Amino acid sequence: MENDLSKFIIDYLADSANPEKTREMDAWLDASGENRRLFEETRRVWEASRHLPAEPFDMQSGWNRLNEHMTQSAAPAKVRTMQPRRTWWRVAAVALPLLALAGYWLTRDADAGWVSYTAQHAVKDSLRLPDGSDVFLRPGATVQYKIDGHERSLRMTAGEAFFKISQDAQRQFSIQVPKGVVKVLGTSFNISTSKGFSDVTVWDGKVSVEGNGRKLILTAGDMAVVNAGTGALEQPKGNFAYRCGWGNSDLSFSNQSLEVVLETLASYYQVSLETKDDQLRDSRITVRFSHMPLDQALAVLAEMLDLEVNHRSANDYELIRK
Amino acid sequence: MKEESHISAATANDALRNRDVTVFQEIYTTYSESLYLLAYRWVKDSSLAKDMVHNLFAYLWDKGAQIVITGQVRSYLYRAITNQCINELKRRKRHIGEEILQFQADGQSFYEASDYIFFQQELMQSLRTLAPRCREIFLLSRINGLEPPEIAEKLGITLNTVYFQLSVALKSLRQQLGPKKNF
Numbered sequence: 001m002e003n004d005l006s007k008f009i010i011d012y013l014a015d016s017a018n019p020e021k022t023r024e025m026d027a028w029l030d031a032s033g034e035n036r037r038l039f040e041e042t043r044r045v046w047e048a049s050r051h052l053p054a055e056p057f058d059m060q061s062g063w064n065r066l067n068e069h070m071t072q073s074a075a076p077a078k079v080r081t082m083q084p085r086r087t088w089w090r091v092a093a094v095a096l097p098l099l100a101l102a103g104y105w106l107t108r109d110a111d112a113g114w115v116s117y118t119a120q121h122a123v124k125d126s127l128r129l130p131d132g133s134d135v136f137l138r139p140g141a142t143v144q145y146k147i148d149g150h151e152r153s154l155r156m157t158a159g160e161a162f163f164k165i166s167q168d169a170q171r172q173f174s175i176q177v178p179k180g181v182v183k184v185l186g187t188s189f190n191i192s193t194s195k196g197f198s199d200v201t202v203w204d205g206k207v208s209v210e211g212n213g214r215k216l217i218l219t220a221g222d223m224a225v226v227n228a229g230t231g232a233l234e235q236p237k238g239n240f241a242y243r244c245g246w247g248n249s250d251l252s253f254s255n256q257s258l259e260v261v262l263e264t265l266a267s268y269y270q271v272s273l274e275t276k277d278d279q280l281r282d283s284r285i286t287v288r289f290s291h292m293p294l295d296q297a298l299a300v301l302a303e304m305l306d307l308e309v310n311h312r313s314a315n316d317y318e319l320i321r322k
Numbered sequence: 323m324k325e326e327s328h329i330s331a332a333t334a335n336d337a338l339r340n341r342d343v344t345v346f347q348e349i350y351t352t353y354s355e356s357l358y359l360l361a362y363r364w365v366k367d368s369s370l371a372k373d374m375v376h377n378l379f380a381y382l383w384d385k386g387a388q389i390v391i392t393g394q395v396r397s398y399l400y401r402a403i404t405n406q407c408i409n410e411l412k413r414r415k416r417h418i419g420e421e422i423l424q425f426q427a428d429g430q431s432f433y434e435a436s437d438y439i440f441f442q443q444e445l446m447q448s449l450r451t452l453a454p455r456c457r458e459i460f461l462l463s464r465i466n467g468l469e470p471p472e473i474a475e476k477l478g479i480t481l482n483t484v485y486f487q488l489s490v491a492l493k494s495l496r497q498q499l500g501p502k503k504n505f
Contacts, residue, residue: 006488006489006490006492006493007485007486007488007489009489009492010485010488010489010492011485014469014470038496041496041499041500042492042496044441044499045445045492045495045496045499046464046492048441048442048445049445049449049460049464049465049495050464050465050467051362051363051442052442052445052446052464052465053358053359053362053368053371054368054465054466055368055369056446057354057355057358057359057372057375059350059351059354059355062350062354062358062372062375062376063347063350063351063354065376066350066376066379066380066383069376069380069383070343070380070383116450139347139351140351270343270344270347271343314340314341315341315343
């Protein structure tokens with residue numbers, strides 16, 4: 001009955017210039033106050049939905065863009081600010097065309113039993129799942145999960161999160177990213193999802209990543225990349241444990257360039273760390289900062305590479321070779 | 323619904339003056355989506371609205387020392403983004419709607435704008451509860467502006483199905499969102 005009513009209202013709203021429909025509608029509205037209330041509420045939704053932006057606000061990428069501006073403007077003129085090198089995942093995140101029209105909305109499924117959570121805190125948000133697993137989320141990251149006696153499932157469409165999954169040999173924990181699946185029994189690892197790619201980096205334990213019919217097994221320090229368009233998997237060489245550092249306050253670098261080390265530290269401590277010395281930027285180091293305050297971390301770096309740290313202003317440091 | 327974090331004008335002013343990244347990011351996290359929706363209301367263009375939000379926060383960061391916010395932070399930001407949108411529309415020699423000028427002129431319109439943004443956010447939440455097919459049809463109609471016969475053709479379904487799904491969507495949304503609240 002009410003569906004017919006809605007249809008009658010839609011029919012009118014979609015074609016309100018039609019005099020015959022207007023007459024019919026007026027007569028129906030005059031019939032009762034209840035009709036009028038129903039009509040007003042329906043029309044409000046109908047009108048408001050016309051003003052929804054085709055593309056929802058992506059807080060994470062908005063903040064990243066702003067952050068880039070902030071670090072640039074923090075530096076005095078003429079100094080080359082240390083821009084992160086255009087690594088493939090950055091290019092992918094920036095260069096991928098915006099999703100067409102309503103596409104983004106449609107991927108957000110809210111079936112029965114799924115709970116959705118979006119990170120709200122400024123720097124790092126955390127979420128304890130019903131099975132005791134912990135998820136640490138960067139602002140704007142969104143996850144949906146369904147955890148019951150039979151399954152532990154989570155979906156992630158945007159943002160970055162670090163997972164500490166509790167041991168449960170009976171129930172495998174699986175995480176869906178666009179075109180890929182990550183499966184674990186109990187371990188910790190990081191997932192970062194952008195429109196073009198998702199990357200998975202393992203802190204400890206073992207994780208399987210599946211995409212496009214292929215499967216990769218990752219152990220500590222390994223990273224896999226899932227192409228969000230095709231599901232193709234890639235496994236870049238090297239130790240990427242540092243990508244988990246923001247989540248567990250343990251920044252571990254193994255034979256990484258100072259450039260990557262500085263970029264990671266700067267993002268973790270929310271400061272600007274620069275050096276004008278190209279050779280220094282490329283030097284490779286192995287170092288671990290576990291739950292360490294910034295000045296201690298800088299002291300360790302200075303000691304290792306024989307540097308002087310120039311504290312230029314509140315959140316701005318420059319590294320110079322002695 | 324999202325819990326509102328309360329950032330006082332004094333806290334915001336201190337953060338801007340001292341370039342406190344943590345508080346600045348909290349301001350961003352709290353208000354950026356609302357500002358995006360308001361900017362979109364004025365400029366009707368997602369990517370321009372996104373730029374407006376970026377420019378406003380970049381301005382706050384760059385000129386922080388000279389900015390003094392009095393009254394509510396939210397009200398200050400709504401006004402600031404609105405002025406920015408007007409300037410941008412002028413610069414592009416685009417039509418400036420009555421609504422936006424009304425907002426600029428009228429002190430009461432802040433409540434209307436808050437109400438508008440809140441409703442849009444609730445609507446986005448409720449949309450996620452619709453069945454995928456139903457939501458797709460609703461969005462094609464409302465966001466993409468397709469007429470029911472066009473939707474039927476595009477999806478290869480009958481016109482009746484389109485009307486049926488639209489009415490299911492409207493009924494569900496109307497029930498979730500309820501009558502207009504007066505603030």
